[in-house]
Amino acid sequence: MKRFFADYGMIFALLVLGVLFSWLTWDEQHPTGASGGRQLGKMIVKQTTQQQRIVVLARDGAEDRAFTEELAAQLAGKREIVAIIHGSPQDARKRIDQMLTEGSVDLLACTPAVSTWPMLSSLPQLSEIPVLSPEPYHWPNFLKADNLLNVANQIVVIAVLAIGMTLVIITAGIDLSVGSLLALAAVASTWLIRDAAGGEAAGTLGVVLCCLAAIALAAAVGLFSGAMVTGFNIPPFIVTLAMMLVASGLAYTMAGGQSIYQVPDSFAWLGRGTALGSIPNSVVLMILLYIIAHVMMSKTVLGRYIYAIGGNLEAARLSGVPVKRVILLVYLLNGALAGLGGIITASQLKSGAPTYGIMYELYVIAAVVVGGTSLMGGQGKIFGTLIGAFIIAVIQNGMNLTGVGSYMQKVVLGFVILAAVLLDTLKRRGTLNLGKLFASKTA
Amino acid sequence: MAAPLLSMQGITKSFPGVKALRSVDLALHAGEVLALVGENGAGKSTLIKVLGGAHLPDQGTLAFDGEVRQINSPVDGRNAGVGIIYQEFNLVPQLTARENIFLGQEKTRFGCFSRQREHDAALALFKRVGVAVDPEALCGDLSVAQQQVVEIAKALSVEAKIIVMDEPSATLTPQEVERLFAVMRELKSQGIGIIYVSHRLEEIFEICDRVSVMRDGTGVGEATIADINREQLIEMMVGRKLDKEFPPRATQPGKERLVVEGLNRGTAVRDVSFSVREGEILALAGLVGAGRTETARLIFGADKRDSGTIALDGRILDIQHPRQAIANEIGLLTEDRKAQGLILGQSLRENFALPNLDAFSRFGFVAEGNEKVAFGGFVESLRIKTPSQEQLAGNLSGGNQQKVVLAKWLQRNCDVIIFDEPTRGIDVGAKYEIYVLMNELAAQGKAIIMISSELPEILGMADRILVMHEGRVTGEISDMPNATQQMIMELAVQ
Numbered sequence: 001m002k003r004f005f006a007d008y009g010m011i012f013a014l015l016v017l018g019v020l021f022s023w024l025t026w027d028e029q030h031p032t033g034a035s036g037g038r039q040l041g042k043m044i045v046k047q048t049t050q051q052q053r054i055v056v057l058a059r060d061g062a063e064d065r066a067f068t069e070e071l072a073a074q075l076a077g078k079r080e081i082v083a084i085i086h087g088s089p090q091d092a093r094k095r096i097d098q099m100l101t102e103g104s105v106d107l108l109a110c111t112p113a114v115s116t117w118p119m120l121s122s123l124p125q126l127s128e129i130p131v132l133s134p135e136p137y138h139w140p141n142f143l144k145a146d147n148l149l150n151v152a153n154q155i156v157v158i159a160v161l162a163i164g165m166t167l168v169i170i171t172a173g174i175d176l177s178v179g180s181l182l183a184l185a186a187v188a189s190t191w192l193i194r195d196a197a198g199g200e201a202a203g204t205l206g207v208v209l210c211c212l213a214a215i216a217l218a219a220a221v222g223l224f225s226g227a228m229v230t231g232f233n234i235p236p237f238i239v240t241l242a243m244m245l246v247a248s249g250l251a252y253t254m255a256g257g258q259s260i261y262q263v264p265d266s267f268a269w270l271g272r273g274t275a276l277g278s279i280p281n282s283v284v285l286m287i288l289l290y291i292i293a294h295v296m297m298s299k300t301v302l303g304r305y306i307y308a309i310g311g312n313l314e315a316a317r318l319s320g321v322p323v324k325r326v327i328l329l330v331y332l333l334n335g336a337l338a339g340l341g342g343i344i345t346a347s348q349l350k351s352g353a354p355t356y357g358i359m360y361e362l363y364v365i366a367a368v369v370v371g372g373t374s375l376m377g378g379q380g381k382i383f384g385t386l387i388g389a390f391i392i393a394v395i396q397n398g399m400n401l402t403g404v405g406s407y408m409q410k411v412v413l414g415f416v417i418l419a420a421v422l423l424d425t426l427k428r429r430g431t432l433n434l435g436k437l438f439a440s441k442t443a
Numbered sequence: 444m445a446a447p448l449l450s451m452q453g454i455t456k457s458f459p460g461v462k463a464l465r466s467v468d469l470a471l472h473a474g475e476v477l478a479l480v481g482e483n484g485a486g487k488s489t490l491i492k493v494l495g496g497a498h499l500p501d502q503g504t505l506a507f508d509g510e511v512r513q514i515n516s517p518v519d520g521r522n523a524g525v526g527i528i529y530q531e532f533n534l535v536p537q538l539t540a541r542e543n544i545f546l547g548q549e550k551t552r553f554g555c556f557s558r559q560r561e562h563d564a565a566l567a568l569f570k571r572v573g574v575a576v577d578p579e580a581l582c583g584d585l586s587v588a589q590q591q592v593v594e595i596a597k598a599l600s601v602e603a604k605i606i607v608m609d610e611p612s613a614t615l616t617p618q619e620v621e622r623l624f625a626v627m628r629e630l631k632s633q634g635i636g637i638i639y640v641s642h643r644l645e646e647i648f649e650i651c652d653r654v655s656v657m658r659d660g661t662g663v664g665e666a667t668i669a670d671i672n673r674e675q676l677i678e679m680m681v682g683r684k685l686d687k688e689f690p691p692r693a694t695q696p697g698k699e700r701l702v703v704e705g706l707n708r709g710t711a712v713r714d715v716s717f718s719v720r721e722g723e724i725l726a727l728a729g730l731v732g733a734g735r736t737e738t739a740r741l742i743f744g745a746d747k748r749d750s751g752t753i754a755l756d757g758r759i760l761d762i763q764h765p766r767q768a769i770a771n772e773i774g775l776l777t778e779d780r781k782a783q784g785l786i787l788g789q790s791l792r793e794n795f796a797l798p799n800l801d802a803f804s805r806f807g808f809v810a811e812g813n814e815k816v817a818f819g820g821f822v823e824s825l826r827i828k829t830p831s832q833e834q835l836a837g838n839l840s841g842g843n844q845q846k847v848v849l850a851k852w853l854q855r856n857c858d859v860i861i862f863d864e865p866t867r868g869i870d871v872g873a874k875y876e877i878y879v880l881m882n883e884l885a886a887q888g889k890a891i892i893m894i895s896s897e898l899p900e901i902l903g904m905a906d907r908i909l910v911m912h913e914g915r916v917t918g919e920i921s922d923m924p925n926a927t928q929q930m931i932m933e934l935a936v937q
Binding site: 299300301302303304305307308311312314315316317318319320321322378379 | 743745765766769770775777782783784785786787788789793796797798800804807808809851
């Protein structure tokens with residue numbers, strides 16, 4: 001328990017932020033879509049008698065269709081729906097007038113938006129008919145399912161890159177080239193699809209192969225960085241700074257400075273598709289990658305070696321750890337993950353451009369550091385990084401919801417990163433023992 | 444009698460969970476060398492840090508020349524005339540001796556520092572110390588002994604009247620120690636009081652006037668050096684009678700196991716050949732820099748050798764990396780445990796398991812349960828004092844850290860174990876335990892190489908001594924009953 005809090009103390013920062021933004025975005029919510037239909041259906045069954053004739057009113061559009069379908073399903077066999085009307089107020093009025101000539105209408109069931117139409121109360125023939133719509137309730141905008149998915153969607157690329165960066169930083173290294181590798185992979189994959197796999201007519205297999213090739217290219221660049229670091233003892237900061245320029249330049253050259261958008265619809269499956277309920281495929285992939293990385297770092301020999309190298313390279317070497325091979329592998333994995341991040345970005349945007357991923361390396365490093373990984377190496381937790389990434393995403397999202405301008409957001413984010421590192425430093429010095437604090441309270 | 448130079452009274456200091464000092468008294472007079480001794484963890488370092496202002500005492504007073512002063516920061520300590528020379532020097536290697544001495548207190552003229560004035564002042568300080576050091580030499584290029592002199596000059600430059608030396612001789616050669624003692628005698632004659640912290644008892648008897656012994660955070664006694672002998676002092680330190688400093692040995696070396704021929708690496712190791720037999724402890728003696736550690740690193744594959752062969756039980760080994768040495772069951776306990784032996788930020792169990800993960804894993808996954816069982820056995824058999832296996836290695840005392848490193852190699856059941864300065868920085872009680880373990884390993888038929896700068900340790904433990912000088916083997920002593928420190932030193936200095 002104590003250890004958990006010491007390792008993942010940042011989860012409390014995330015919770016605090018969640019509570020804060022929930023409080024700040026507390027607002028009246030009008031149930032729409034399927035959930036609105038469900039609520040209204042239950043309300044009607046409770047409040048009305050069996051014989052009533054009901055007319056359902058809604059606008060056009062997918063959300064309103066979902067509303068009426070769900071409402072119809074709720075009322076099926078229990079109440080009689082005489083008509084479901086989709087459209088503008090004029091359309092609705094015509095239809096209702098027509099229906100009133102055929103028989104009486106006892107109830108108008110409508111969406112929250114429709115219930116505010118002036119004609120419902122101003123037209124004499126309608127003013128007598130009761131109108132029911134889903135009741136508004138209070139709930140934070142921040143905590144709406146759509147918004148939370150939005151947060152996950154926004155952070156997924158940074159979070160994937162941050163896995164590799166965590167490994168690199170645990171070995172006491174750094175990789176500044178990940179943003180450029182992202183762009184390189186995004187461009188390489190779309191370029192290959194356009195020029196080698198048939199562009200918009202490309203088949204699934206072709207798309208997959210092109211993406212794998214792009215990831216392999218990014219991994220190769222990562223491997224090269226690792227080789228420079230281990231082979232010639234050049235500081236990783238310098239090596240990857242150079243590779244940042246190289247990869248970015250290659251991406252611009254390959255794309256000719258343009259976006260490449262000649263890709264089939266299936267290319268968007270990873271970034272936009274949802275195979276599991278409403279959770280985007282990229283988020284599912286991210287969660288899977290985190291679980292794999294966590295197991296690797298905490299349960300395998302390789303994980304032990306990575307921590308050992310960062311903790312004391314010489315002691316690790318003298319204990320028989322194959323130091324060079326492990327460092328090479330770490331940079332290779334980091335490159336591959338950056339490449340995957342590029343594929344996800346390109347898939348989300350359904351195009352590849354060399355401008356993707358600019359400054360991402362800094363957000364990625366920030367996520368890792370906020371997540372409690374020490375830049376000195378040897379210490380850090382994979383799920384800490386996920387929490388760090390979410391802290392950054394939540395702060396950005398929360399500021400968007402509360403109307404903080406994007407320029408000011410940078411200022412806030414900068415201070416948050418500083419605060420996180422300060423917290424970590426104090427914790428290390430023992431001035432502030434989060435683990436102890438929480439352990440004594442929860443004991 | 445005049446008020447003492449320094450009088451610490453009732454100093455008490457607690458850290459979370461530990462009472463480091465309990466009402467310690469200490470007095471130092473002008474022109475006196477006071478030895479401060481005690482086992483590791485006895486509280487010597489904490490007491491020194493209180494004196495220097497690095498720690499604030501919870502209770503107690505410090506009086507300088509009879510005047511009580513508050514020491515709240517290292518600056519206060521310096522102003523009160525306290526100069527502390529830590530084991531790890533506080534010198535900037537990229538700056539010259541002069542620049543280091545006057546760092547933070549540059550001698551200025553019209554707002555710019557005056558190189559000439561500083562140079563002259565530095566020369567005067569070195570003259571006071573009695574050792575000539577070039578003020579314009581980069582500190583990184585100076586020998587350890589010269590750097591120490593720079594530290595002393597730095598302390599004198601702020602008019603220090605009390606100089607504390609924390610294990611100053613640990614990394615010095617015997618001649619350098621002699622020169623250090625000459626410096627100390629010179630300072631003494633100038634009325635400076637010196638607190639000398641050391642584990643080396645023979646030095647204490649040579650240079651100190653009085654000794655103050657600490658144990659478990661309290662002062663357990665004081666004595667004038669003339670009134671006390673070595674056995675009594677050890678008894679005060681460990682709080683019980685130690686019958687012997689070295690356990691008896693009764694093994695008879697058997698057949699040759701490790702045979703090293705023609706090892707070369709640059710000028711550090713030149714044409715070194717020797718063999719170690721079954722159940723034998725072979726000591727490598729010599730001055731610091733004689734090539735002993737370098738030889739050990741070549742055998743272990745930590746450095747690349749230019750030429751030479753290494754054979755174990757008649758089989759020539761291909762050792763290019765530590766991995767290959769480890770695979771051939773050779774283990775190395777490095778001289779610097781903190782920098783090379785352990786990962787201080789990791790748990791004892793993880794440190795222990797690191798070279799043994801091949802045995803503790805299946806399909807790349809670590810079996811923590813197996814680690815715990817195996818390490819638990821060593822915690823018991825080696826008597827490693829720790830609250831749990833998950834304790835961080837950095838939190839253990841030197842002796843217990845050494846036992847953890849030893850457990851790493853014992854788990855592998857190594858045939859050859861190289862101990863490089865096995866008892867450096869380890870207190871008397873734990874030393875004895877390490878010696879007993881070394882003897883047990885020899886009795887099991889292992890071949891043991893011991894590198895040591897402590898001549899009594901070599902004479903007490905070795906079956907045979909190889910002396911090195913400037914990378915070459917200059918002599919072998921195998922008639923142990925008649926071996927003396929002089930014989931070793933003659934071969935070591937040539």
